[in-house]
Amino acid sequence: MTRHGPVLPLWLCETCDKPWPCVTRREELLGEYADASFTLAVYMGTYLVSAEQDMSWAQPDGLRRRFLGWVP
Template sequence: MSDNHPPDPPRAGLRPGRRTAAREHLPARPIWLCRACGGPWPCSPARIRLRHEYADSPATLAVYLAGLMLEAGEQLNRLYPYTAPPAGTLHRRFLGWLREGSR
């Protein structure tokens, strides 16, 4: 299985090599669980970080997450062909939470 995914975007305000608790809430590909807490990614801390990083560009965040949702769907379907989450579940997980903060 190849690891041909784009690199995660740079983290605003963090120097390369500096480790913080917020930074560790990244997806473990191809299973798409959080590396730090083990929950489905994007977990709550990742959502908070992403919302903060993309505060000036919510449309860019939505496009970024949509791409990751498609990647996750492909990888999860390859790994778990009979039990992978349905498309609607992935949509709610990756994009559905974006509307919560805009109301």
């Protein structure tokens, strides 16, 4: 189980205090969804929708890159 979960509504990592998903969590998710990149994209898309609501001040393109740009 990860200790790199999001702290809401700021979407910072609870362990390393970096923007979530942090590098560690991304690596964990890539391992967990190694054979299911579409499912990972859908999963992260749900987080993106929530983050867009919480951080309405953030640039939408930046949030998309943050939540989906690293998904293969």
